[in-house]
Amino acid sequence: MKVLRVTLALLRERLTRVALTTIAIAAAVCMVIWISSSYDALHRTYDDYANLALGRYELAIAPISADEDDFVTPAVLMPLRQDAAVMAVEPMWANRFGIRTTSDELVHADPTAQRSGDKRHLDGPGTGPQGVLPSLLFLATDAQETPFDITAGSWLDFDSGDAMQVVLRDDVAERRGLAVDDIFIVELPRPGADGESEQALRVVGIFDAPALPGAEGAGIPMLTPSTAEAFIPISTAERIASRPHRISLVGVAMNPEADVTQFRFGWAPRLSSYATPLQFQEAFEIEEALDQAAAAENVRLQSYAATAVAMLVAVLVIYCALSMGVTERIRQYAVLRAVVFTRTQIGLLVLMEGIALALLGLIFGVAVGWSLLQIVEAWFNQLLHHGIGLGSHSLLLAIVAAIGGVSLAAIVPVYRATQVKPIDAMTPRRLDTPEASMRRTWVVVGLLLVALNPLLSFVITPQEEHLGWATAVGLVSMAIGFILIAPAIVVFVDRWFSPILAHLFRIDAKLLACQITSNIWRTVGASVSMAFGLSLFIGIQVWGATMLAAFIPGDWTPDAIVMLKPGLPPDRVDEFAELPGIDATQCMPLVVEQPRLVDDLTNSAERASVTRQDNVVIVGLDPGGAFAGVSPLLRLEWVAGSPATAVARMRQGHACVVPDHFLAETGLKLGDTIALDPPRNAGHRAVYEIAGAVKLPGWHWQTKMTGLRPRTHRAAALIFADYDSVSQDFDLKMASHIWFTYANGLPDLKQIEESTVSILTSTVGENDRDVDDQAISARVVTVQGIREQLEGGARRWLWVISYVPLIALLIACLGVVNVMLASVRARRWEFGVMRAMGITAGDLTKAIIVEGVLIALVASFLSLGFGILSGWCGCGMAQYLSFFGGLHPPLVIPWAPVIAALAFALLLGIAIAMWPAISIGRTRPMELLQVGSDAM
Numbered sequence: 001m002k003v004l005r006v007t008l009a010l011l012r013e014r015l016t017r018v019a020l021t022t023i024a025i026a027a028a029v030c031m032v033i034w035i036s037s038s039y040d041a042l043h044r045t046y047d048d049y050a051n052l053a054l055g056r057y058e059l060a061i062a063p064i065s066a067d068e069d070d071f072v073t074p075a076v077l078m079p080l081r082q083d084a085a086v087m088a089v090e091p092m093w094a095n096r097f098g099i100r101t102t103s104d105e106l107v108h109a110d111p112t113a114q115r116s117g118d119k120r121h122l123d124g125p126g127t128g129p130q131g132v133l134p135s136l137l138f139l140a141t142d143a144q145e146t147p148f149d150i151t152a153g154s155w156l157d158f159d160s161g162d163a164m165q166v167v168l169r170d171d172v173a174e175r176r177g178l179a180v181d182d183i184f185i186v187e188l189p190r191p192g193a194d195g196e197s198e199q200a201l202r203v204v205g206i207f208d209a210p211a212l213p214g215a216e217g218a219g220i221p222m223l224t225p226s227t228a229e230a231f232i233p234i235s236t237a238e239r240i241a242s243r244p245h246r247i248s249l250v251g252v253a254m255n256p257e258a259d260v261t262q263f264r265f266g267w268a269p270r271l272s273s274y275a276t277p278l279q280f281q282e283a284f285e286i287e288e289a290l291d292q293a294a295a296a297e298n299v300r301l302q303s304y305a306a307t308a309v310a311m312l313v314a315v316l317v318i319y320c321a322l323s324m325g326v327t328e329r330i331r332q333y334a335v336l337r338a339v340v341f342t343r344t345q346i347g348l349l350v351l352m353e354g355i356a357l358a359l360l361g362l363i364f365g366v367a368v369g370w371s372l373l374q375i376v377e378a379w380f381n382q383l384l385h386h387g388i389g390l391g392s393h394s395l396l397l398a399i400v401a402a403i404g405g406v407s408l409a410a411i412v413p414v415y416r417a418t419q420v421k422p423i424d425a426m427t428p429r430r431l432d433t434p435e436a437s438m439r440r441t442w443v444v445v446g447l448l449l450v451a452l453n454p455l456l457s458f459v460i461t462p463q464e465e466h467l468g469w470a471t472a473v474g475l476v477s478m479a480i481g482f483i484l485i486a487p488a489i490v491v492f493v494d495r496w497f498s499p500i501l502a503h504l505f506r507i508d509a510k511l512l513a514c515q516i517t518s519n520i521w522r523t524v525g526a527s528v529s530m531a532f533g534l535s536l537f538i539g540i541q542v543w544g545a546t547m548l549a550a551f552i553p554g555d556w557t558p559d560a561i562v563m564l565k566p567g568l569p570p571d572r573v574d575e576f577a578e579l580p581g582i583d584a585t586q587c588m589p590l591v592v593e594q595p596r597l598v599d600d601l602t603n604s605a606e607r608a609s610v611t612r613q614d615n616v617v618i619v620g621l622d623p624g625g626a627f628a629g630v631s632p633l634l635r636l637e638w639v640a641g642s643p644a645t646a647v648a649r650m651r652q653g654h655a656c657v658v659p660d661h662f663l664a665e666t667g668l669k670l671g672d673t674i675a676l677d678p679p680r681n682a683g684h685r686a687v688y689e690i691a692g693a694v695k696l697p698g699w700h701w702q703t704k705m706t707g708l709r710p711r712t713h714r715a716a717a718l719i720f721a722d723y724d725s726v727s728q729d730f731d732l733k734m735a736s737h738i739w740f741t742y743a744n745g746l747p748d749l750k751q752i753e754e755s756t757v758s759i760l761t762s763t764v765g766e767n768d769r770d771v772d773d774q775a776i777s778a779r780v781v782t783v784q785g786i787r788e789q790l791e792g793g794a795r796r797w798l799w800v801i802s803y804v805p806l807i808a809l810l811i812a813c814l815g816v817v818n819v820m821l822a823s824v825r826a827r828r829w830e831f832g833v834m835r836a837m838g839i840t841a842g843d844l845t846k847a848i849i850v851e852g853v854l855i856a857l858v859a860s861f862l863s864l865g866f867g868i869l870s871g872w873c874g875c876g877m878a879q880y881l882s883f884f885g886g887l888h889p890p891l892v893i894p895w896a897p898v899i900a901a902l903a904f905a906l907l908l909g910i911a912i913a914m915w916p917a918i919s920i921g922r923t924r925p926m927e928l929l930q931v932g933s934d935a936m
Helices: 002-013 015-045 074-081 113-117 169-174 232-241 260-272 283-288 292-330 332-337 342-377 392-409 410-416 436-459 464-505 522-551 570-577 621-627 642-651 660-666 699-705 723-729 748-765 783-826 828-836 843-879 895-922 923-931
Strands: 059-063 088-102 137-141 151-154 165-169 182-189 198-207 230-233 249-254 276-280 560-568 583-595 617-621 637-640 655-659 672-676 688-694 718-722 735-742 777-782
Touching: 002 015, 002 342, 015 292, 015 342, 015 392, 059 260, 074 088, 074 249, 074 260, 088 232, 088 783, 137 232, 165 169, 165 718, 169 198, 182 342, 198 232, 230 232, 230 560, 232 660, 292 332, 292 342, 292 410, 292 783, 332 342, 342 392, 342 410, 342 642, 392 410, 392 560, 436 464, 464 522, 464 843, 522 783, 522 843, 522 895, 560 748, 570 583, 570 735, 570 748, 583 723, 617 621, 617 723, 621 642, 621 718, 637 660, 642 655, 642 688, 642 718, 655 660, 660 688, 660 923, 688 723, 699 718, 699 783, 748 777, 777 783, 783 843, 783 895, 828 843, 828 923, 843 895
Parallel strands: 137 230, 165 198, 617 718, 655 688
Antiparallel strands: 059 249, 059 276, 088 137, 088 182, 088 249, 151 198, 165 230, 182 198, 560 735, 560 777, 583 617, 583 735, 637 688, 655 718, 672 688
């Protein structure tokens, strides 16, 4: 009880420190609640996103080709159903039919009334409520079980004999104002046998399947159960379409105990052997359409990361507060030891002070966090369908951040307090400046610890199962290393930057002499507090920029590529090359295919990544014009082989040039062969010998934006072969793309597209008069446009994920203000003497402000070193841990955001010193000379 009373008395003695520490801890707690509750709300909203595209199916089967005329062969159904790992195999047929619904009030009538021509309330063709399209994508099925949850009504009843049933997706029903038992009209593409031109359908149910807006615009060719806006029986679809049904998609539900990965890779070769090659679709394979799903899968990890950041911020803030308290109260603790307290009670006194600060911050932070959540829910109630609130998970993380923070922060202050002896009440305080020899030892040990992380990331690469531990050990050792180096950095900054700042602020350099080194550990604590958030920010920026470098198209690629539909014969490419603005000597037709590897050379079955896939993109071109000569089309850096030998071998046929990362992933070398499975020629193997390896930075995004991935959205590599071999092996009679460079600056791309369409139209007119004019198109994609789009999107996302470190920096600054206040309070008598000797209040104020700048400089040096190294090493480990690893990009430092962050830190250094500086400047000399420790 006496310990509690003394604790309360000490807290009342330093009300300003209690207030600042409480606010800082509350801000950290509020950050945890904000992030964790928001993520939890999104997780609840998208809790089905892991299976969003596939519904209750673990896998789906569809044609490899995106052509509308390709369908799944019925021969695959029976073998699948006989597989013990399969629970259900359900084929579906996709059609888009025009519809008409009521615009003012719903017509609750029987079908005969609708067919009788009573259309007074029906929207006309081309219109719809809220401007929606006058058509729906119907999936016809005979599945007895609904693929998605039914939110109203029921699933299709195939035993009722009712041919007019339809089940709508919830967002479609809401937009069109339809409910269960409502009727709408489907317009038949052609009159039925009885002459009818329309079919009435009754809504029997509504299912919950979040839509994928923009999927078609993004060029995602995959058809999935979730893309269905409505489900109808197959018999109804056949009646509307007036033709027998086909199979567009097959949903495969697996037995719970089945190994999906083993099943998938066991069946993949069998699926590609059919006349129309087929492929599996799995949730992660629809990644472009599931950006929100990927976020939903990672929300808990992000909330845990935010909790760790908040807890470390709380550690730093509470540590600064407790450490300052112990330093100031050495004599008080010594007197208490001499009078009544034991070592244990002294330690308990410090611990209870920390717990009191943590509890105050926790209570205040929870209250503010809950209030903010109510505001968020009011503003974004349409997005967060399940609402947002302070759940037990968020509250638990907040408690962990606060209580865990005080538990870690109190270790050193408690130890220091328990070492106080009664005799210390009679001895003067000693400055805690380490000896120079000790600093040198710490620098050596610190550099060794810092070097451990790069060694683990790039030299001594651990086994894959130990990579997580290696990453943690590397980061922790590097953090400890920089803390050991910090005293030397303080001395360096004091020696070299204090005179410069004294000159800039026009004050006597003697005022700054040893100002931050006289109490070096106080300076280190304040600098490390600021450096925590700042180094995280720099690390994120360096990591993001370095990882991005592997995906930005490099200088090797020509200026632009034109996508041709339906294609152009190679002998007509000269007409395209003669168009204005195009360099005729740098213009080359391409044939492109995306075949599967016969053997899983990249071990994608074990762990798929951006470079570990079971297929490649193969481009057929003229090897001489692409690689040889003084000015080749592709300006490549060769890492194996040479342009001369590669071109000579490629001209003989069935030889290829691969990217260097493909050799690293597969273990292949020059002269080895790769076997490919042509999608249009099932059972035939196309074998190519590796004649060279080159660097291809940015080929992923280049192929994504230019239609060079015609089958699936991922590929292991972009490889080049001769035009004739690729054309013959993969049955490609027409060039689908043309790579070209500009003649003089940026040409009129719209005019090039229009002229290309004219060439295509004349070609089609000569060869195939049945091709619709709407099927003819040409689109030019510039490499600079790809770079700008990728860099712009990446910068936005990097700044989005950088706000947590910036918030941590601001919160930590509250703890640094505590340090500055304590530092100024401890030197009140010294400042009084200076004022009595004639030093003006203005000079004294500027000297304290410069002290804040010096602390910020030390934090900047620490952050710059730790941030760059952690970002670089993080990229090194990401090559083995991340899905987007495997490309080994060079270190890239984005100096613009880094310099902006360092400048922001210097401004914060001025801001944190402003209050104590102005306070001292306004205090009269006699008050400063008075002995005492009045609370500020």
